[in-house]
Amino acid sequence: MAFLSRFDRPYEAQRPPVHPLIIDKISLNFGGVRALNEISLRVDPGQIFAIIGPNGAGKTSLLNCINALYRPQMGHIMYGDVDLVKVPPHRLPRLGVARAFQNIELFSHMSVLDNLMLGRHIYMKKNLLQALFYWGAGQREEIEHRRFVEYVIDLLEIQSIRKATVGSLAYGLQKRVELGRALSLNPTLILLDEPMAGMNTEEKEDMARYILDIREEWGITVVLIEHDMGVVMDISDQIAVLEFGRLIAVGKPEEVRSNPEVIRAYLGQEYS
Amino acid sequence: MATQSGIYHQTYESDMQLRPTTAQRVRMVLVIAFVLVLPLLVSQNEVRIVNKVMIAAIGAIGLNILVGYTGQISLGQGAFLAVGAYGCGLLMVYFQVPWGLALMAGALITAVVGGLFGLPSLRLKGLYLAVATLAAQQIVEWIIIRWDPIDGTIDGKATDALRIPSNFLFGNSAWRLNDNEYAFYYFVFVVLAIVVIGSVNLFRTHYGRAFIAIRDQDIAAEVMGVNLFYYKVLAFAVSSFLVGLAGGLTTIHSTAISFERFTIDVSIAYLAMIIVGGLGSISGAIYGAIFIEILPEILRSIGQALVQNRLVSDQVFVTVLPFVQQGTFGLLIILMLIVEPEGIRKLWSNIKDYFRLWPFSY
Ligand SMILES: Nc1ncnc2c1ncn2[C@@H]1O[C@H](COP(=O)(O)OP(=O)(O)O)[C@@H](O)[C@H]1O
Numbered sequence: 001m002a003f004l005s006r007f008d009r010p011y012e013a014q015r016p017p018v019h020p021l022i023i024d025k026i027s028l029n030f031g032g033v034r035a036l037n038e039i040s041l042r043v044d045p046g047q048i049f050a051i052i053g054p055n056g057a058g059k060t061s062l063l064n065c066i067n068a069l070y071r072p073q074m075g076h077i078m079y080g081d082v083d084l085v086k087v088p089p090h091r092l093p094r095l096g097v098a099r100a101f102q103n104i105e106l107f108s109h110m111s112v113l114d115n116l117m118l119g120r121h122i123y124m125k126k127n128l129l130q131a132l133f134y135w136g137a138g139q140r141e142e143i144e145h146r147r148f149v150e151y152v153i154d155l156l157e158i159q160s161i162r163k164a165t166v167g168s169l170a171y172g173l174q175k176r177v178e179l180g181r182a183l184s185l186n187p188t189l190i191l192l193d194e195p196m197a198g199m200n201t202e203e204k205e206d207m208a209r210y211i212l213d214i215r216e217e218w219g220i221t222v223v224l225i226e227h228d229m230g231v232v233m234d235i236s237d238q239i240a241v242l243e244f245g246r247l248i249a250v251g252k253p254e255e256v257r258s259n260p261e262v263i264r265a266y267l268g269q270e271y272s
Numbered sequence: 273m274a275t276q277s278g279i280y281h282q283t284y285e286s287d288m289q290l291r292p293t294t295a296q297r298v299r300m301v302l303v304i305a306f307v308l309v310l311p312l313l314v315s316q317n318e319v320r321i322v323n324k325v326m327i328a329a330i331g332a333i334g335l336n337i338l339v340g341y342t343g344q345i346s347l348g349q350g351a352f353l354a355v356g357a358y359g360c361g362l363l364m365v366y367f368q369v370p371w372g373l374a375l376m377a378g379a380l381i382t383a384v385v386g387g388l389f390g391l392p393s394l395r396l397k398g399l400y401l402a403v404a405t406l407a408a409q410q411i412v413e414w415i416i417i418r419w420d421p422i423d424g425t426i427d428g429k430a431t432d433a434l435r436i437p438s439n440f441l442f443g444n445s446a447w448r449l450n451d452n453e454y455a456f457y458y459f460v461f462v463v464l465a466i467v468v469i470g471s472v473n474l475f476r477t478h479y480g481r482a483f484i485a486i487r488d489q490d491i492a493a494e495v496m497g498v499n500l501f502y503y504k505v506l507a508f509a510v511s512s513f514l515v516g517l518a519g520g521l522t523t524i525h526s527t528a529i530s531f532e533r534f535t536i537d538v539s540i541a542y543l544a545m546i547i548v549g550g551l552g553s554i555s556g557a558i559y560g561a562i563f564i565e566i567l568p569e570i571l572r573s574i575g576q577a578l579v580q581n582r583l584v585s586d587q588v589f590v591t592v593l594p595f596v597q598q599g600t601f602g603l604l605i606i607l608m609l610i611v612e613p614e615g616i617r618k619l620w621s622n623i624k625d626y627f628r629l630w631p632f633s634y
Pocket residue numbers: 030033035053054055056057058059060061062
């Protein structure tokens with residue numbers, strides 16, 4: 001796979017520019033509940049950036065803010081010169097931001113192929129009449145994007161389930177398909193919410209390898225939430241620790257591991 | 273589910289073909305041959321029923337695009353049929369627009385009206401949206417009943433019906449579409465074929481995928497770059513275009529139209545078609561249209577046969593039979609859904625799978 005990509009790198013075409021992600025003092029309230037409290041973070045291009053913390057700490061909410069699904073009451077999230085707090089969610093893929101959800105949110109009645117093809121949606125330009133007639137321009141465009149999707153399918157080693165209906169697949173495979181759908185956007189920043197949850201060790205290793213591969217080859221920035229400390233310490237460049245909506249630490253894995261407040265709040269029980 | 277093996281695709285083009293095998297091509301040719309000779313084999317009245325089925329199939333495909341594929345429930349089918357029917361009819365009656373043009377214009381008007389009534393879909397989902405589309409149904413019905421220019425006059429007396437001028441296929445008076453069932457048959461078949469091909473194509477492209485994605489997971493679709501507002505309204509417009517086309521075809525196929533053909537009962541009958549036939553399927557919409565349109569006719573002819581053979585008296589026929597027919601109709605729908613909740617389309621593919629593996633079925 002890696003050797004093939006040297007000759008054929010479809011992801012290098014049509015890519016929006018890579019930017020640092022700058023989260024500037026965002027606060028998010030749900031009624032009286034403060035889910036995020038003045039969070040500031042900087043994620044550099046090409047980093048694997050992990051967010052950890054106990055359940056209910058606000059990790060998913062933070063990704064939802066970056067994704068423009070939640071609107072923080074205060075603060076800004078800059079990606080390039082765009083404030084993500086002010087754009088509608090469907091604009092984000094065009095800015096290069098992709099997302100895979102914690103509870104798989106695939107299009108369960110569609111095939112794997114169609115789920116990934118939906119990731120190419122924003123690049124498709126044919127008009128309705130060309131779609132209704134299909135043959136000619138419409139078909140050419142579909143095939144062009146099919147090539148990209150097949151590249152992703154090879155990368156994630158899901159060739160054999162291409163035509164399978166997503167809803168019928170095992171959990172681990174669905175997680176992989178969801179990563180594939182996000183990659184099909186050809187993003188510069190990918191947000192992964194617990195991509196390895198519920199997987200066995202072998203599946204986790206595969207997933208970790210894919211994440212490292214795409215960062216290496218595609219140069220994608222990865223922000224991920226993960227509970228498996230072994231994996232997080234292994235693959236992350238930076239780790240941010242959340243507790244009750246507050247950022248209690250951020251730094252390299254070894255710094256976070258030895259931070260007394262982190263040990264107290266979170267790692268203490270599971271990782272000492 | 274069984275899949276056909278032994279077919280390997282060398283190119284994406286061939287993998288994305290609709291009818292990849294020779295057997296399927298042969299079947300296509302047989303179907304077309306059957307369609308061409310069918311009118312020669314059956315009575316004018318039977319052709320009339322087939323024509324009604326084909327119009328209903330176009331309307332049901334339209335509704336299925338909205339409800340089955342995009343997941344937006346609509347109770348406004350009757351209203352949208354009416355907009356197409358009256359749009360087409362009024363253009364012909366008051367502006368002498370040629371029927372072909374009036375038909376297309378009626379469908380386009382319905383697309384716009386459908387798109388407008390689709391606007392609430394951004395805020396409303398499921399049953400709430402259904403209630404909003406019910407408003408469309410009520411408003412349109414009210415307008416048709418109350419607005420005078422729509423009530424035509426026949427022999428100087430005001431009526432509830434709009435009288436439709438003659439429409440001739442090929443400009444030839446032998447081919448009067450209003451009541452020459454054979455002429456209308458060939459015409460509506462071509463229209464249905466175009467609608468089927470266009471709809472199938474639609475779901476091979478990013479438009480159709482966006483519709484299905486909205487149905488399956490709207491938030492995820494949005495996060496993948498699908499503009500929900502645009503695509504929901506587009507689904508309403510595309511769906512309504514076909515429904516309006518079906519309405520216009522009803523007009524072309526009539527000497528007069530009136531509001532009774534476009535009531536809430538009609539909306540519900542169409543929902544029954546796509547549910548019984550198979551939600552989110554083009555062929556399902558066609559199967560459903562056949563089932564819902566033909567079953568009452570069969571029940572009626574069974575009733576007539578009973579009377580002719582003096583198994584029941586005329587008196588019983590007149591008073592009881594309609595209830596028996598309605599009851600049987602409802603019962604068969606329920607039975608159908610118990611046997612295969614995913615509809616006739618699924619039932620049919622189960623049967624095909626069974627025989628593909630026969631005699632080694634398990
Ligand atoms: N849509 C929402 N409405 C109300 N409260 C929410 C919503 N989303 C998250 N919360 C609350 O915000 C807090 C953080 O939740 P979440 O971000 O899901 O945590 P994590 O992903 O770290 O487990 C929790 O208290 C949760 O109940």
